Amino acid sequence: MILTVTPNPSLDRTYEVPSLGRGDVLRATGDRVDPGGKGVNVSRAVAAAGVRTTAVLPLGGAPGALIAELLGAQGVDVTAVSIAGQTRSNISLAEPDGTLTKINAPGPELAPEESALLLETVRTHDGSPAWIACCGSLPRGLRPEWYAELVARAHEAGARIALDTSGPALLAALPARPDVIKPNVHELAAAVGRPLATLGDVLDAARELRALGARAVLASLGADGQLLVAAEGDHYGTAPAAEIRSNVGAGDASLAGFLIAGGTGPAALASALAHGAAAVQLPGSAMPTPADLRPDAVRVTRDLPLDLPLTEPAAV
Incomplete structure (x- = not known):
């Protein structure tokens, strides 16, 4: 079982526009409503793969109730922490060429007692998860060190932690030694404070974060694939996508694929690549099922092309 924690979930409305x-007045050619937030998407992808998952969420108001209902319909168990504020709603506009314009609301402010209850709910969860995935931005009211405390408590309970966040929250959590972190190339550049232009730059940055405490780094490079840097060795992989419809949640689907396959080594990286490539070919934030995957198209190697220039170099 994979447990996910999303401190700032959302109700996501996606409109496809020409x-x-x-x-302009925009006329949508398609629309959908999905439960959102990075950890929520990880749970949705895990459930789509037929693996048991529970999503721990602070939920409030009508949007929060709808998120729980939608997740239940997708086979995700929900452990809700009731909050006084209303769960945020986000809007995404998807164009045919894959360009995505997002409007993310800030979300409610959590009171100190709500923050403490969320931590305690994760610590006392009785599902014996193989992994706990802690994902997304922190809502107002939670200090940057909140994830660090969550990682420490989870390790005390014997669970492995995957962390997908950025900025001060990521840096504050590294000394707690999360088992794997999943930055994209822009988040990685921000974490080390310098631009990244080649795969070699990404490798150096990932090794720097490992030196600061991360046990493994799964770096998403967009169209250039993914890089896994771990004690067991470094691996680089790519997976083609025939048509890009939406990249909403693609990174989350990738993390789900990584954890489903054990969360370590080249086989897990290959699973991450297959899930990410499948996700970008689906509308909105739809999560791939096993039928959507093309594992035969994935390529993973230990022979890293360090001089490979990134399609989208990351500036600080």
């Missing part, structure tokens, strides 16, 4: 023009 083009995006400032000030």
Whole structure:
């Protein structure tokens, strides 16, 4: 079982539009409503793969109730921590070429007692998860060190931790030694404070974060694939996507694939790549099922092309 923790979940509305023009009246060609938030998406992808998962969420108001209902319909068990504020709603506009414009609401502010209850709910969960995935931004009211405390408590309970966050929350959590972190190339550049232009730059940055405490780094490089840097060795992989419809939740689907396959080594990296490539070919934040995967198209190697220039270099 894989447990996910999403401190700042959302109700995501995605509209497919022919083009995006400032000030225009846009007529959507398709729309969907999904439960959102990085950890929520990980749980949805895990459930789509037929693996048991529980999502721990602070939920409030009508959007929170709808998130729980939608997740239940997708086979995700929900452990809700009731909050006084209303869960946020986000909007995404997807164009045919894959360009995505997102409007993310800030979300409610959690009171100190709500923050403490969320931590305690994770610590006392009785599902004996193989992994706990802690994902996304922290809502107002939670200090950057909140994830570090969660990692420490989970380790005390004997669980392995995957952390997908950025900025001060990521840096504060590294000394707690999360088992794997999953930054994208831009988050990685921000963490080390320098631009990243090649795969070699990414490797050096990932090794730096490992030196600061992360036991493994799974770096998402967009169209350039993914890099896994761990004590067992470094691996680089790619997976083609024939058509890009939406990249919403693709990184989360990738993390789900990584954890489903054990969360370590080249086989887990290959699973992450297959899930990520499948996700970008689906509408909105739809999560791939096993039928959507093309594992035969994935390529993983230990022979890293360090001079490979990144399609989208990351600036600080």
